[in-house]
Amino acid sequence: MLIIPAENAVNWKRPPWVTLGLIMACLLVFLFYQGGDDRKFEAALEDYLESDLLALEAPAYEDYLQREIQFEGSQQRVLELQEFQQLQENEEALWQAVTLLLDREFYQYLQQNRDLIWAPAQRNLWLERRSAIEEQWISRMSAYQLGLVPAELSLYTLITYQFLHGGWGHIIGNLLFLFLLGFTVEKALGPGRFLVAYLVCGALSGLVFTAFSMGSQVPLVGASGSISGLMGMYVAIYGLQRIRFFYFLGVYFNYFRAPAIAMLPVWLGKEIYDYWFAGATGIAYMAHAGGLAAGAGLVWLLGQSWLQVKDEFFEPEQEEQDEQFTKAYGQAMASLGRMEFDLARRQFEALRERYPERPVLLEHLYQLAKLRPDLDSYRMRAEEMMADAIARRQPEQMVDVWQEYLSKGEAYHPLAPEAHNRVLFASLKRHDFKAAEKAFERMRAKAEPDMVNEACRLLVAEFEKLQMEPKARHYRQLLQVHG
Incomplete structure (x- = not known):
């Protein structure tokens, strides 16, 4: 499972x-480093069969498996012994060699017990020929070079x-x-x-x-x-x-x-x-x-x-977020359609808290706040709309919101001088001098002298560029008064 x-x-x-x-x-x-392992193992098999090592190791392998069966009672070893004996009966020398070369525990057993298994002449022959195969081919295979061998941990x-x-x-x-x-x-x-x-x-x-x-x-x-x-x-x-x-x-x-x-x-x-x-x-x-x-x-x-x-x-993935937003936005719009304005406002506020980067939500909150121009929440939303318009490089929208607020909410809760000053700067960039002068007059009534003087200098410079000397002279005089 x-x-x-x-x-x-x-x-x-x-x-x-x-x-x-x-x-x-x-x-x-796997492709470029381990790709040579098959060639190395084939060479090891060829040398193994040519060296007559099979005749030396096959009897030792049977004894080794029988010992394992006797001491451990391993059913797996019983199966291995039966399979190896079947290979011997069928005279499949190649697969016998494969079995003996791949069984690393058997090789370790031979190294530890070679003095007991063979007579000196056989032992020396085995040691010479098997060591050459191990050194030249087996040890160079990827698993023995970079694999994790518990007996040789590094x-x-x-x-x-x-x-x-x-x-x-x-x-x-x-x-x-x-x-x-x-x-x-x-x-x-x-x-x-x-x-x-x-x-x-x-x-x-x-x-x-x-x-x-x-x-x-x-x-x-x-x-x-x-x-x-x-x-x-x-x-x-x-x-x-x-x-x-x-x-x-x-x-x-x-x-x-x-x-x-x-x-x-x-x-x-x-x-x-x-x-x-x-x-x-x-x-x-x-x-x-x-x-x-x-x-x-x-x-x-x-x-x-x-x-x-x-x-x-x-956080949900973008597609899931879009789906969630669409569903919640639809519910808020449905509340608007039923004229449940307080519920709609709460729904749009919750949406804006989760999705602050979506300007349409601020637009809805502004329109809802505009229904009660006598409340301070209208001023707060108007200032947010103006700041958002500047951030998105839409000065004309900022000026439109400002002008609308002057007509509806300024009498209840006047905007701060800084808000009028921002409108002045934006209007000058758009060469809307009428709005700029209007913003200056609103700002001048409550602003600090430094802010008024800076605004006067800007207006003087702009009107001088346009060769509108009466206007420029007027603001130079105001500059002297406030200076």
């Missing part, structure tokens, strides 16, 4: 560049193993899950922190695998530990929120909703159960469990500091 979170869709207007970069890096490593392989894969099925499956989970976690954390958290989860996953495979020569490769870390981070980010999950069972698939964090013990339990009871499947179950725990743990430990989720992550 497969269960994966499916709460978000990709926003291609803001692509998950780090996730896509990790996918590309894994593909390039810091750099805790990172490099995450970019290696064992075949096309392995890499396609991992990269699909990396994309499905990565774009959401990257959106939540931001590109830089996402990349660091992804690599740290992979490293911690590798350490957990090593702890349960101490002394093993079998290399760990693949991004599945890091991807399990993404799954842990995903559900920890949402916590108790109910999110959507996709599940696949046989040929049946569907969606269900559940508290996100409820899936963490389910996933962990499955990996631990499979580790103990699934047998030798070649899947690193404890690496997956370690990644899950690491991802959730990082979010819980650092979620209030370095690994804090970006505020905008929980």
